[in-house]
Amino acid sequence: MKKNSHIEILPTTQELFEKAADFIVQKGQEAIDARGVFTIALSGGSTPPKLYKALVRHHKKSKIWQKTAFFWSDERPVKPDHADSNAGTALKYLITPLTISQEQVFTVPTDRIPIQRVADDYEDDISDFFHQHNMDPRFDLILLGLGEDGHTASLFPHTPALNETKKLVAANWIEKLNSWRITFTFPLINQSRQVLFLVSGKNKAGIVNKVLGTKDKHYPAQNVNPAFGDCAWYFDSEAAALLIRGA
Ligand code: 6PG
Numbered sequence: 001m002k003k004n005s006h007i008e009i010l011p012t013t014q015e016l017f018e019k020a021a022d023f024i025v026q027k028g029q030e031a032i033d034a035r036g037v038f039t040i041a042l043s044g045g046s047t048p049p050k051l052y053k054a055l056v057r058h059h060k061k062s063k064i065w066q067k068t069a070f071f072w073s074d075e076r077p078v079k080p081d082h083a084d085s086n087a088g089t090a091l092k093y094l095i096t097p098l099t100i101s102q103e104q105v106f107t108v109p110t111d112r113i114p115i116q117r118v119a120d121d122y123e124d125d126i127s128d129f130f131h132q133h134n135m136d137p138r139f140d141l142i143l144l145g146l147g148e149d150g151h152t153a154s155l156f157p158h159t160p161a162l163n164e165t166k167k168l169v170a171a172n173w174i175e176k177l178n179s180w181r182i183t184f185t186f187p188l189i190n191q192s193r194q195v196l197f198l199v200s201g202k203n204k205a206g207i208v209n210k211v212l213g214t215k216d217k218h219y220p221a222q223n224v225n226p227a228f229g230d231c232a233w234y235f236d237s238e239a240a241a242l243l244i245r246g247a
């Protein structure tokens with residue numbers, strides 16, 4: 001395990017999402033105490049809605065939300081009202097229930113064309129936000145998921161964005177999905193203060209063990225290593241089953 005990483009394994013899925021929600025709110029308060037704002041980048045897929053429901057259920061009244069800026073670590077090339085939209089999912093299960101004002105919400109401008117402009121404009125939005133707060137583009141917390149092929153955000157195996165060393169946001173062609181994706185790059189992810197991988201379910205046990213149980217870097221998620229931050233891995237017992245057995 002890398003020196004700036006730590007693992008939490010929760011017995012049940014419900015406990016996983018409740019503990020992750022508590023962790024996010026704790027990090028949010030720390031950020032606001034230190035810099036007056038909490039910058040968070042949300043992820044996509046099927047895992048986040050369970051987290052969002054735990055945040056709304058247990059932390060709806062938290063004072064952090066009025067000083068939180070919401071971004072996305074990746075997005076599909078669809079409008080927010082599309083079922084595949086990561087922003088649309090968050091708007092439905094988190095942003096709207098928390099009555100967050102739209103000035104605090106920075107969705108990926110997927111309506112721009114061509115796709116490269118979407119990435120460039122989102123990078124500008126991120127840079128402008130941090131510049132206005134006299135800060136470098138360094139997120140307080142970036143939420144990430146883990147795909148069964150070891151991808152995270154939309155940094156899929158054997159795709160061009162894996163090799164990006166300068167840009168903070170990339171338009172990434174995903175051959176296996178026959179689709180473009182907009183994604184944070186490793187330079188942006190690895191300059192964050194806190195990364196939170198949230199992984200649930202027995203279907204992830206194999207990739208969890210490969211990503212954390214082997215030293216060779218075969219999988220994109222293994223390249224997440226915040227230089228001046230912490231990387232937390234939160235699992236339920238199903239997702240960590242092989243990791244535990246191998247311990
Ligand atoms: C996306 C995600 C992606 C996701 C993983 C895990 O837009 O699909 O950001 O990286 O986090 O694929 O997805 P699940 O949570 O559905 O397992």
